[in-house]
Amino acid sequence: MLKPTNPGLWLFICLCACGRPAGQSIISRPIPFGAQREQLTLDYIRQHYDSGATDIQTTPQIIVIHWTVTPTLESLYAVFGPDTLAASRNAIRRGGRVNVSSQFAVDRDGTIYQLMPGNRMARHTIGLNRISIGIENIGGPEQPLTSSQLQANAWLVRRLCKEYPGIRFLIGHHEYLAFRATPFWQEKDPTYVTSKQDPGADFMLRLRQSVSELMLLAGPP
Ligand SMILES: [Zn+2]
Numbered sequence: 001m002l003k004p005t006n007p008g009l010w011l012f013i014c015l016c017a018c019g020r021p022a023g024q025s026i027i028s029r030p031i032p033f034g035a036q037r038e039q040l041t042l043d044y045i046r047q048h049y050d051s052g053a054t055d056i057q058t059t060p061q062i063i064v065i066h067w068t069v070t071p072t073l074e075s076l077y078a079v080f081g082p083d084t085l086a087a088s089r090n091a092i093r094r095g096g097r098v099n100v101s102s103q104f105a106v107d108r109d110g111t112i113y114q115l116m117p118g119n120r121m122a123r124h125t126i127g128l129n130r131i132s133i134g135i136e137n138i139g140g141p142e143q144p145l146t147s148s149q150l151q152a153n154a155w156l157v158r159r160l161c162k163e164y165p166g167i168r169f170l171i172g173h174h175e176y177l178a179f180r181a182t183p184f185w186q187e188k189d190p191t192y193v194t195s196k197q198d199p200g201a202d203f204m205l206r207l208r209q210s211v212s213e214l215m216l217l218a219g220p221p
Contacts, residue, residue, distance in 0.1 A: 024112070024155050029077075031101055031115045037083040040098035041121055047096055049130050049186040056121045061184070062132040062169040063157055063216075064125045064176065065207065066102060067198040069140035073107045076138060080115065091194050098123055102134030104156060110148030112156055118164065125176050126194060127187040133160060133167075137199060145203050154210035161214055170216035172204040178219040 038056060045053040070076050079086070080101045085093060089100070101122040105113045116122055124134035135153060139145045161167050171178075173196045179185045180193070187193075208218065 024110075024152065026104075026112045026114050026156070026159075029113045029115065031077065031080045032083070033116060033120075034083070037098065040083060040096070041123070044096045044098045044123060045121065045130065048188055048192070058119050058121050058130050058132070059166060060118060060131065060133045060160070060164040061166050062128055062171060062179075063160060063167060064128065064132050064134050064171055064173055065153060065199050065204065066124065066134055066136045066173045067139045067145060067200075068105070068136050069198075071138070071140075071143060073105060073113070073138055076105055076136060092126075095126070095192055096123075100124060102136045104134070105136040105138065106149050106152045106156070107138050108143075108146055108149065110146070110152035112152050118160065125173060126192060127185045128176060128179060130186055131184060133164070137203075140198070145199060150203065150206055150210065153207055157207070157211050157216075158214065161216070168217055169219070170204075170208065170211070170214075171218060172200065173198045174200065175204070175219060182220040184220060 041056045042053060045056060068076050070079055080099065082099050084097045085099050092100075101115060102124045103114065103116045103118050103120075103122055105115055107113070118133050121129050122134055123129055125132055135156060137145050137149050137153070139149070157170060176196065177193065204218075208216070
């Protein structure tokens with residue numbers, strides 16, 4: 001293969017061939033997800049969504065953007081690592097034993113990590129877990145999300161829309177209750193809800209502007 005020596009040419013080739021900024025990629029770094037976690041996830045699906053479910057596969061239609069509040073990628077892995085929910089998670093403990101997680105995480109510098117397959121259920125958004133993909137961003141109210149994270153989220157959203165053509169919605173976690181009382185909402189227990197602020201209206205506005213060509217919806221039709 002012909003190897004250009006001009007770095008600018010390499011950049012040009014990468015932008016043409018990959019349609020992405022040079023250097024953007026997904027690093028596979030799975031969280032532990034063995035037989036026990038899979039069974040607990042299936043238990044969650046049966047309890048909340050479908051008592052006859054036989055697997056933890058999802059059909060992604062919604063991308064949900066989060067922030068972690070935990071300040072580093074390593075602290076996020078520490079939170080997501082165990083199979084079972086931490087005892088301190090009082091607000092959602094009655095929802096079941098399986099631990100929370102998301103399929104992707106974006107570090108402060110825009111590096112993207114894949115924690116789970118995009119079509120296996122993660123516990124990240126009540127009511128919508130079986131039809132959504134969660135993207136966590138390292139940051140929170142005291143640690144505003146960065147422009148590198150914004151760019152990485154936009155790149156990842158575009159990529160996921162290609163991989164899962166059924167994706168129609170892009171929402172922030174703080175917007176998820178708009179799906180309540182619509183056919184998309186699968187939670188059986190009407191009292192099992194939480195109030196969320198992540199990742200905030202400003203980040204979602206900028207992300208939606210970045211991927212406006214995808215025509216994703218911000219809420220139920
Ligand atoms: Zn969240």
